[in-house]
Amino acid sequence: xxxxxxxxxxxxxxxxxxxxxxxxxxxxxxxxxxxxxxxxxxxxxxxxxxxxxxxxxxxxxxxxxxxxxxxxxxxxxxxxxxxxxxxxxxxxxxxxxxxxxxxxxxxxxxxxxxxxxxxxxxxxxxxxxxxxxxxxxxxxxxxxxxxxxxxxxxxxxxxxxxxxxxxxxxxxxxxxxxxxxxxxxxxxxxxxxxxxxxxxxxxxxxxxxxxxxxxxxxxxxxxxxxxxxxxxxxxxxxxxxxxxxxxxxxxxxxxxxxxxxxxxxxxxxxxxxxxxxxxxxxxxxxxxxxxxxxxxxxxxxxxxxxxxxxxxxxxxxxxxxxxxxxxxxxxxxxxxxxxxxxxxxxxxxxxxxxxxxxxxxxxxxxxxxxxx
Numbered sequence: 291x292x293x294x295x296x297x298x299x300x301x302x303x304x305x306x307x308x309x310x311x312x313x314x315x316x317x318x319x320x321x322x323x324x325x326x327x328x329x330x331x332x333x334x335x336x337x338x339x340x341x342x343x344x345x346x347x348x349x350x351x352x353x354x355x356x357x358x359x360x361x362x363x364x365x366x367x368x369x370x371x372x373x374x375x376x377x378x379x380x381x382x383x384x385x386x387x388x389x390x391x392x393x394x395x396x397x398x399x400x401x402x403x404x405x406x407x408x409x410x411x412x413x414x415x416x417x418x419x420x421x422x423x424x425x426x427x428x429x430x431x432x433x434x435x436x437x438x439x440x441x442x443x444x445x446x447x448x449x450x451x452x453x454x455x456x457x458x459x460x461x462x463x464x465x466x467x468x469x470x471x472x473x474x475x476x477x478x479x480x481x482x483x484x485x486x487x488x489x490x491x492x493x494x495x496x497x498x499x500x501x502x503x504x505x506x507x508x509x510x511x512x513x514x515x516x517x518x519x520x521x522x523x524x525x526x527x528x529x530x531x532x533x534x535x536x537x538x539x540x541x542x543x544x545x546x547x548x549x550x551x552x553x554x555x556x557x558x559x560x561x562x563x564x565x566x567x568x569x570x571x572x573x574x575x576x577x578x579x580x581x582x583x584x585x586x587x588x589x590x591x592x593x594x595x596x597x598x599x600x601x602x603x604x605x606x607x608x609x610x611x612x613x614x615x616x617x618x619x620x621x622x623x624x625x626x627x628x629x630x631x632x633x634x635x636x637x638x639x640x641x642x643x644x645x646x647x648x649x650x651x652x653x654x655x656x657x658x659x660x661x662x
Contacts, residue, residue, distance in 0.1 A: 330354040345375040352384055361388045395425035413442055429460030463493035481510035497527055512543050518550045530557045548578035556587050564591055582611040586618050598629040
């Protein structure tokens with residue numbers, strides 16, 4: 291993640307202590323210059339004791355606390371500063387930064403929104419807002435802010451990569467593809483960029499190009515998830531035996547790779563090797579419980595073996611992971627029918643509704659939205 295820092299210069303006048311001693315902000319700043327953040331904290335606290343209504347002192351205290359990674363205390367100091375002076379931009383921006391560094395993007399976003407609105411030319415606030423939105427998985431909105439930041443800092447490759455990943459995660463595949471292609475012009479042999487470009491092609495339903503990019507990624511040596519990604523693309527094209535080769539390669543480097551275990555188990559099941567498949571599928575969900583295909587395939591295996599209670603359990607878990615897919619509902623209806631459970635009819639009605647929705651979506655996709 292891009293490392294960000296905030297630098298503020300605040301002008302102070304000397305202050306006389308009640309004991310007749312002279313204490314100035316320069317004393318606290320001298321501690322900061324030496325990197326003595328604890329000493330700086332004590333100095334700012336003394337200045338606050340002498341003049342508790344100066345919001346600048348509270349802001350400076352927050353900054354030295356943040357340098358000590360005492361973010362909660364820093365937040366309290368910034369909030370005190372804003373109570374005294376609601377328009378204190380340094381305190382507001384640093385408040386958002388403290389939330390950001392804590393990974394509390396939900397709290398950082400509204401703070402940075404306020405700063406960006408009040409100061410439209412504040413590049414740092416807009417960049418931090420974009421990064422916070424990215425951290426909160428609001429990828430499309432993040433991209434809008436990161437685009438502007440990237441235009442202002444075109445040499446910042448880290449930023450351009452985050453922008454490209456925002457496009458990718460936000461489903462803006464054409465924009466992601468363009469960014470990754472530019473990255474490959476600078477570094478044609480980057481396996482990471484080849485893999486990300488492959489994801490963009492996959493999002494565009496360009497399977498041939500996606501597979502080629504993943505093959506380029508895997509040709510550079512081991513990269514985590516690259517062989518699984520290639521195997522998955524081949525699996526989607528029903529090239530199951532080729533897919534199995536890549537799943538096994540991923541597992542050779544990472545024996546606990548749950549997705550590879552699950553999809554390899556699916557391929558093995560397609561070849562009729564039920565016992566071996568069951569073992570792989572159970573291993574997969576032991577490592578990662580939310581793998582839909584593993585639960586679906588186990589439901590099929592147990593159904594065929596007339597282990598109906600176990601089949602129902604697995605199929606219900608598959609449905610919970612993606613209620614919009616008809617296959618698990620249909621399989622569950624079959625289990626209910628074979629076991630004499632009257633719940634069969636409800637599942638078949640769900641299957642019917644899902645098929646009707648799929649057909650409706652296809653009509654809209656081909657002909658455009660209907661008039662209502």
